[in-house]
Amino acid sequence: MTNWDALTQTLERHGFTVSRFATGREAAAYIDGKIDGKTVGMGGSITLKDLGLYELLAAHNTVHWHWSGDGQPARARDLAVGAQVYLSSVNALAETGEIINIDGTCNRVASLLYGHEEVYLVVGANKIAPDAEAALWRARNVASPKNAQRLGRKTPCAVKGDRCYDCDSPERVCGSLVTLWRKPGGIGRMEVVLVEEDLGY
Ligand code: SF4
Known part of the structure; x- marks a missing residue:
């Protein structure tokens, strides 16, 4: 059972702004109200997709998302890197404060490290693990493996669906591992948006 207050205090001590919502719908409305008239980049994320954040934000911002379906994903990734604001989820968040992401193309993790005025990380309850080791395991x-399955990759994790095999498959989806120990100095403001229900995977 997550101690939300303790997690909030830990993240704030690590330099992050923290907000917290009971539902994803409330979190999406909050983010939609915070970002207006900006260029916005979005990482690949089932959480962001399920919350409809592209549609919400594109109504009053210039949003670059390679999942938008405009047929130019590479261009969208390039423009997202230079956007004022960036949105992503995470693969795991430790109650001890470590924020963990694995990436294949690595556009998403690059944007969590440097260059944006603001970054929002939307984190559902299912992403939270007790400590850094458990978060990395998750x-x-x-x-x-769920990402590999979603992408239809022929990797052992996608075929068996049970765990990572640290494969050498040409279709491997894991190119880098990034752990945020503290808010990166090259990001103006980084907000962790905690949601007390499951979102994404
Ligand atoms: S390293 Fe390979 S087996 Fe492990 S999760 Fe990534 S794609 Fe799957």
Whole structure:
């Protein structure tokens, strides 16, 4: 059972702004109210997709998302890197404060490290693990295999669906592992938006 107050205090001590909502719908409305008239980049994320954040934000911002279906995903990724604001979820968040992401193309993790005025990380309850080791385990053995399955990759994790095999498959989806110990100095403001229901995987 997550101690939300303790987690909030830990993240704030690590330099992050923290907000918290009972539902994803409330979190999406909050983010929609915070970002207006900006260029916005979005990482690939089932959480963001399920919350309809592209549609909400594109109504009053210039949003670059390679999942938008405009037929130019590479261009969208390039423009997202230079956007004022960036949105992503995470693969796991430790109650001790470590924020963990695994990426294949690595556009998403690049944008969590440097260059944006603001970054929002939307984190559902299912992403939270007790400590850094458990969070890393979750990212590798839960989130990445599900991503490989979603993408239809011929990797052992996607075929068996049970864990990571640290494969050498040409279709491997895991190219990098990034752990945020503290808010990166190259990001103006980084807000962790905690949601007390499950979102994404
Ligand atoms: S390293 Fe390979 S087996 Fe492990 S999660 Fe990534 S794609 Fe799957």
